[in-house]
Amino acid sequence: MDKQISQAVIRRLPRYYRYLGELLDDGVERISSNDLSKRMHVTASQIRQDLNNFGGFGQQGYGYNVAYLHDEIGNILGVNETHNVIVIGAGNLGQAIAGYVKFERVGFKIIGLFDTNPELKGKMVRDLPIQMLDELPDFIKNNDVEIAALTLPKANAKSTALKLVSLGVHAIWNFAHVDLDDIPDVVIENVHLSDSLMQLSYNITKQK
DSSP states (O other): OOSOOOHHHHHHHHHHHHHHHHHHHTTOOEEOHHHHHHHHTSOHHHHHHHHHTTTOOOBTTTBEEHHHHHHHHHHHHTTTSOEEEEEEOOSHHHHHHHTOGGGGGGTEEEEEEEESOGGGTTOEETTEEEEEGGGHHHHHHHSOOOEEEEOSOGGGHHHHHHHHHHTTOOEEEEOSSSOOOOOTTSEEEEOOHHHHHHHHHHHHHHHO
16 A cells, blocks of 8 residues: 555554454444444544545445454454464563463464573463574574564663564564664564553543
8 A cells, every 4th residue: 555544543443443343243234433433432533534544445324334344454454364473582471472362363373482591491381382592593484473572671672673683574563671663674563561551640640
């Protein structure tokens, strides 16, 4: 797609996908932008503007076909295909991510979990044995790894990311406490869990 889509729109797409999935589970076949806006607390005009970036999908007087729109947004997000993911860092967060089965329902399959601590070698997390980091090159060579999640100390994040890129990994989901913004040839999503908590804290403080 040649059209440049704003990051704000892209951030809203997973919400649309999630709410439409819930509507499907409830047996809803079609929905208007007004009814969807009430569920999502987003204006109907915002919904129409967002979806018009990709073709619209609605029919005047009919609304949106829920199954069709859910499938189309899934295609836009790339979650209607399988993305193989490895996790680097088998601490509490890394093990939690590796053990979260619902990722597979939206196209992300955790296929490997790695660490440098020899005491963790062979420990099973769900159905995955924790492997050592020196096994990573052979693993990536023999498996179609598209995404790596980094759940390791920030001091090791950039060097590990560079190694992953050199081994052919296309995207990094970065949970280390540092932004990785200057690494070429890779798509990076920096995630800071504490940011969400601080936003929550602000809203609590504002209410007092």
